[in-house]
Amino acid sequence: MTTKDWVTSQAGNTEFDSAFLTDPFELLDVPLKALQPNSTTLTIEGPPVGSISPVFNLGVHPAGSNLIFASSDSVFFYVHTDVVLQQSPSAFQSLLLGLLVHEPPKTIVKIPEPSNVLDIILRVLYGIPGGDNPPLFDTFVAAIDKMPVYGINPKDHIVPSSPSYTYLLAFASRFPLELYALAAHYEIHDLAVSTSSYLLSHSLASIDDETAQRIGPIYLKRLLCLHISRFDALKRILLDPPHPHPPTKECDFTQQKALARAWTLVSAYLACDARPDLSSSSIELAFNSLYEQTTCSLCLETLTTRLQDVTTRWACVNRTI
Structure with a gap:
């Protein structure tokens, strides 16, 4: 299978800027061979052809990249295993275990997520702000829900000093229950505390079973106790x-x-x-x-x-x- 064949089969729409390293119509066939049948890892003998993430591109690491992640819609993300594993030792462990990496990168790891989700996961991991076109709240939540699948604990990276924490907290007034449920589910305590004040106007009786289960008994009890304590305080005052x-x-x-x-x-x-x-x-x-x-x-x-x-x-x- 050639690079051209693989990119053609994976082609799709993307929100990212197209940055073709080589004209795809004049591309010479570059050998592309899977390490194993139906493998998620590919080895190439030349640069990949396709859309490249405007953030995770060739210049994202001063020392260069040694690995490429390919999203399900064929957007390439240049990363470095040392940086990824320094941020989270278990990140993408099942995909990187025993993997031989090269500089310049010759290995592509296919990640079965759309580019907007993979971009958020890597931004959270690297601590990079959202940029000029920040993602929608639902997309950000979907990306966070995918992080444990790849061995990344959201609690370790969404902290008050991080761009992702600031970005999420900006949605507290619009999506207080959804944000509180997210913070509670992953035990992001500071975010849950900051969001809880926006739920004072929310009727707890209207919380559906699915949301209550996502919040969990501990943080649901804390929210209930907050409401009750304020009622009691008002009566005393x-x-x-x-x-x-x-x-x-x-x-x-x-x-x-x-x-x-x-x-x-x-x-x-x-x-x-x-x-x-x-x-x-x-x-x-x-x-x-x-x-x-x-x-x-x-x-x-x-x-x-x-x-x-x-x-x-x-x-x-x-x-x-």
Whole structure:
């Protein structure tokens, strides 16, 4: 089988820039022989022909590359085994075990993944940012789910200092449940913590069985405890009415009890109807009616002081797991 024959059989659409090392229509047949029948590894005697990754190209390694990964849609990725194994000693182990590599690269390892998925896997492994055309969230998740197949633990590479962590966290407001499930599934704790605050507005009862299973019992419990703890904290914060002031001719204890009862009614309404993401402005709005009912300046002062205390304490309640 020749290089030309193999590339023709593997040809397909790609999102990558085409970078032909040789004109495919004027290509001289280059011997291309599989190491074993139906092998995923090929040895070539000349440069491969096809689309080359714009990031993982001939110049990606200062010392040169000694191996080529070929995606299922015939995009070539130049890598170096020393760099790959330094980042993850078990990366692509089943494919690289006992493999003879050369400089310049003469060995192509076929990876049964599309180029956009393989590109993400290698970017995460190398710690390279997403570039000008970052992948879609679903594609990134699909690539991360493939990493364990090739002996790569996402937890080891998606860390707060990595480009992949920053990229994923940017999706927290749009896909909070999906991102939390991803982080929980691979025990990427920092990412799960940062994402959990975006789930305060999410009804936990709406989580389907598949997502709950992906999250797992530990992180599902942590999310549930976060919601419950905020509900409990809100009830505690709202419990006490405004502190009574010394009685005056215009406002005695009986009149002040009316304010306390009104506070209790509003607090009960908030506690029953509140969500874990209740805002301070919503709390203030709920108590506005008490200002309309109160004429005593001292009562208004104690009401304002108490309401400020409530909003301050509520803002300090933990928003993450």
